[in-house]
Amino acid sequence: MIELGDAQRRVLSGCAPLHPRAVPLADALGCVTSVDLRADEAVPPFANTAMDGYAVRAQDTAEAPVRLDVTGTLAAGADAAAFTVGAGKAVRIMTGAPMPAGADAVVMVELTRAEDDGRSVTIEKPAQVGDHVRAAGDDIAAGQVVFGAGTTLGPGHLGVLASLGYARVPVYPRARVGVLSTGDELLDGGGRLRPGQIRDSNRPTLLALVRQSGFEPVDLGVAPDDEEAISAAVERGLEECDALVTSGGVSVGDFDHVKAVLDRLGRMHWMQVAIRPAKPLAFGVVGEKPVFGLPGNPVSSMVSYELFARPGLRQMTGHRELFRPEVVAVADEPLPRRPDGKVHFVRVVCTEGDDGRRRVRSSGGQASHLLRAMALANALAVVPDGHGVDTGETVRTLLLG
Numbered sequence: 001m002i003e004l005g006d007a008q009r010r011v012l013s014g015c016a017p018l019h020p021r022a023v024p025l026a027d028a029l030g031c032v033t034s035v036d037l038r039a040d041e042a043v044p045p046f047a048n049t050a051m052d053g054y055a056v057r058a059q060d061t062a063e064a065p066v067r068l069d070v071t072g073t074l075a076a077g078a079d080a081a082a083f084t085v086g087a088g089k090a091v092r093i094m095t096g097a098p099m100p101a102g103a104d105a106v107v108m109v110e111l112t113r114a115e116d117d118g119r120s121v122t123i124e125k126p127a128q129v130g131d132h133v134r135a136a137g138d139d140i141a142a143g144q145v146v147f148g149a150g151t152t153l154g155p156g157h158l159g160v161l162a163s164l165g166y167a168r169v170p171v172y173p174r175a176r177v178g179v180l181s182t183g184d185e186l187l188d189g190g191g192r193l194r195p196g197q198i199r200d201s202n203r204p205t206l207l208a209l210v211r212q213s214g215f216e217p218v219d220l221g222v223a224p225d226d227e228e229a230i231s232a233a234v235e236r237g238l239e240e241c242d243a244l245v246t247s248g249g250v251s252v253g254d255f256d257h258v259k260a261v262l263d264r265l266g267r268m269h270w271m272q273v274a275i276r277p278a279k280p281l282a283f284g285v286v287g288e289k290p291v292f293g294l295p296g297n298p299v300s301s302m303v304s305y306e307l308f309a310r311p312g313l314r315q316m317t318g319h320r321e322l323f324r325p326e327v328v329a330v331a332d333e334p335l336p337r338r339p340d341g342k343v344h345f346v347r348v349v350c351t352e353g354d355d356g357r358r359r360v361r362s363s364g365g366q367a368s369h370l371l372r373a374m375a376l377a378n379a380l381a382v383v384p385d386g387h388g389v390d391t392g393e394t395v396r397t398l399l400l401g
Contacts, residue, residue: 001274004343007281008308010269011292012322014285015312018175018242022168025161030214031171032318033151039144042137043163047099048076051132054090054112054121055103061127069120074100090121099133106132140164150320172318177210178237179203180220182230182248182258183296188222201371202247202301206294209305210245215313220244227257234261238289243316245309248296250282258282262291276342277368278304290316297368303345303380306400326382329358329397335381336388343384347377350397360397 020034076096083100249258266286282293364373
């Protein structure tokens with residue numbers, strides 16, 4: 001057996017970043033920038049008002065209450081070139097409208113009283129220079145780096161880029177990940193089970209994990225235990241996708257069709273990792289594309305995805321934080337185990353206690369076929385070799401959600 005860290009390093013060494021390209025702004029959510037993104041213009045591009053009110057010269061309001069003549073109205077989107085605020089004058093102005101020449105402050109409408117059918121206004125309180133004025137470049141200056149290379153783009157980032165006129169964004173593209181299940185025992189979807197059959201849960205689960213991770217899942221279906229069928233499915237996946245995830249056929253004693261196909265197509269490593277669940281792992285590169293061979297037990301395939309496939313795929317797509325966040329939690333109940341030379345990843349529910357500390361308890365049975373307990377878990381407690389963790393003791397915990 002090899003240590004977890006050694007297996008993860010072997011996987012990451014085979015997951016080269018995808019070639020960056022410019023994608024439409026609307027498709028860039030969750031992608032990672034490949035270069036620094038700069039502003040070609042200031043935001044806002046001109047000084048404007050943050051309030052509905054009156055644009056004034058602050059010095060004219062020093063003896064408030066004072067009455068000023070209103071020379072016009074400026075709405076958002078209007079051209080302010082025709083407006084000038086001189087001594088004793090004011091311009092009615094709407095939120096977002098450009099500041100007229102001569103004005104250096106805005107008095108909010110709540111501190112004013114319109115007179116003479118709007119031809120004049122009484123300013124109730126003195127204004128200070130700059131009141132309610134948003135200066136040009138107040139948010140972003142022209143030439144500024146707004147987001148550095150390696151930034152994961154969220155909704156706010158896209159809004160900023162839209163405000164700067166970005167139609168396309170240079171990023172590491174979203175990886176297309178093919179997911180294939182193998183095995184004669186698998187039935188896809190509904191229908192009546194024949195003796196010895198089970199329904200395929202791995203593929204729907206892994207497709208969902210791929211999508212949740214921010215990648216593009218490609219369903220390659222279920223292949224029977226037939227070398228020709230498996231070969232055809234794998235080759236199709238490699239043609240269409242950036243990486244491939246298979247489940248089943250990687251344990252000692254399994255039918256060797258998956259192994260035969262992958263060994264023929266690429267440079268594969270068949271590993272036994274010192275962890276439980278998810279001890280068996282296949283990984284290799286076929287035609288410069290990573291292939292992750294995950295175990296067939298449902299929980300093992302999910303844990304293997306989290307520990308190996310997800311970090312590798314994140315590295316391919318430019319992410320710098322590859323692994324799930326880790327916290328130290330307090331066990332609210334015993335997390336027992338037996339010594340076996342492996343690190344155990346115990347499925348747990350992690351909550352925050354009244355003292356602000358993370359706390360964990362088992363989500364259910366820990367056998368690798370008990371998928372419901374994995375579905376109920378939101379974290380994995382990392383229990384080292386030994387007899388487990390007692391109530392009140394701390395344990396490293398990987399947060400899944």
